[in-house]
Amino acid sequence: MTVYDYCHIGHARVMVTFDMVARWLRYSGYELIYVRNITDVDDKIIRRANENGEPFSALTDRMITAMHEDEARLNVLRPDEEPRATDHIAGMHAMIQTLVDKEFAYAPGNGDVYYRVGKFANYGKLSRRRIEELRIGARVEVAEAKEDPLDFVLWKGAKPGEPSWNSPWGAGRPGWHIECSVMSTCCLGDTFDIHGGGPDLVFPHHENEIAQSEAATGKPYANIWMHAGAVRVDGEKMSKSLGNFFSIREVLEKYHPEVVRYLLTASHYRSPINYSEESLREAKGALERFYHALKGLPPAAAAGDQTFVERFTAAMDDDFNTPEACAVLFDMAREINRLREVNIPAAASLAAGMKKLANLLGVLLLESDEFLRAGAEGRIDSIHVEALIAARLNARAEKNWTESDRIRDQLAAMGVVLEDGKGGTTWRLDAE
Template structure:
């Protein structure tokens, strides 16, 4: 089965056909780094991390670019509130973002361009748009894009220009020809960072940043452009308009968008008091529990973030790790049917819920094999871990996950288990039972199989 993906532009699934040989070029809109990343950011990070992992697992040569927006209105406002430069703020937030990603097992992109490093490229694209009549400088330091001149405007979001004009307004200090025109370059304002430009000192508009960074890193036309659900309009729509007008070529062959995160059924919002940073969540839950919650749903679907769903994710991982616990380390072997089913699921627009279902079937078979053939169980468990790595889960030692957050003394437990083993060898059943009772009082559940004793917290 060929790998198929859902294209937001065409609103249908189609086989992925690289534009150039076996090489996939993918650009994903990254974070605006004025604050700590929230759980919605984690959704996008993890979704495209899984997509990148599967593309590489499938044998594609992948170039994965995810930008950083390190200059915009929110960043300037926050830096002024903090009494610091925008560079100091963004460096701190980028470092925090990378720390959050590492905890969630998100692999870094191949390149992470920053908007502030591509200002000259933005000048060149803006000048090209002016020369072609798609942009204009009214003389107040700003430069605007003529939305009405681009015939394909609205093709991604399915919005019509005439509908958008209803209710559109022009701010008092703007000099737009049309209310729908958007800013490419903003003239300098007092107290704000600025760069010299042919139109006067100022700074870039948000939309031009990604058009320039993506084409600089990947060329005028590339395979996949991705991002969060809130970016389809206007950000991605404006990117298409800018880029295709400037280059005269199609921009991205396919568009992919992750689903939204809802909190207890409601949209996440600071005003509703249901806004959670990644750091907030990781104070209460193991990072792999959070990642599993995110990969257990299809990347295009909405995720309901709730305490109940996090507890279910934790329980699911405990089932996996209890199945993996105590097995000898052997090379992966067997499980071809499971591997084929897993690949079929992932090739169907990265269907991670179905892929997780395959992993559950595998751990059930591992548990069945334990009773008769420990080596066969271990070989299948190794295969399970290989597949799970594509989802970024089940790569820890089982005990490390199962005992995470516990205040019990693992060394003490192991010593008691060893003492119980010796008591059983000495046929001192009373002492053996006493130790088992002591461990049970500590919340430790023992499992004796084929002469091997493993434990977990009950």
């Protein structure tokens, strides 16, 4: 995260995706260190802090706190380590000096240090781009002193009004790419297993991370690269200029966090997601089906048909195939509904098993009534609803069916759905 503003729904996709990955790897028995680094100094941060008239560190501290609040509402577990770039300046100096010593980097004397892209033989291997093709149309800004238009900055010479740190090349601040290489290798070693991110980072950011890290260490950087799919809004790319740019907290003002979480989880992590009113209604409908299957069943130990667990495991082991895993949950819900008519203990055990699997995706964490009534607070008066339900029960006891129907219709007009069962009458809010 580059913490100059509130996290948006695209950030939420990445947060939820790698939270799901971390949960599944741990459930599968792997030892895992999950690191999510924070860029807390860059051009956008400095510009926004100057606009606000505040120190850049005050801005980043506030946005990091907001990020933690947003991820908690989406049931995203905190990573094991969350390094900030400004805490690793010395490590950046060391890696840059190593690259200079190996002639993979050069200091032209203006306070900047650049990476020599042409010297790294495999540049472009992640994004499958050829260096000759990249040079077509590349240009050098007037203020830059690059040997090659493709060279990128590792250290930026200090400018008036910007934060800076002393370095062997003069006062300045780090480039974005070197920040991530240093934080990653500091926390995980020269080579680590999985590197994740959003689809917009493949080139040039991740390509540059590979180039500078492998040139510095002489070792492979990351064994596996995973990129979460982009979020599109009503079929269009999310953009502030189009007016379809939504922060996580804006979205959660309107939709239940678990609905948003399910929308972001139910699609395969590599697939683009279309964020729309319709897709959110579908996500809400799916969760309602699950919670209705769980509703009213007694607590029980997770048990039942092992086939469901095996199918769920096979799906998740197949490149985290969450659409297939969710299909297993739907099949379990259908079986629970069948069993509750003939064998309540078996239904309850299978329901516990379904909830356990769903929790690995970060959903079905609530009691059924809590979710099904979600949003009632502030929208309708719950005490008034309960009073009307009691009045309806009295009318039914007196066989006053006209009054009973009138109250049901009144509640329906308020968006309240009644469900009469052996244990009494319960209620939930209808989908908006």
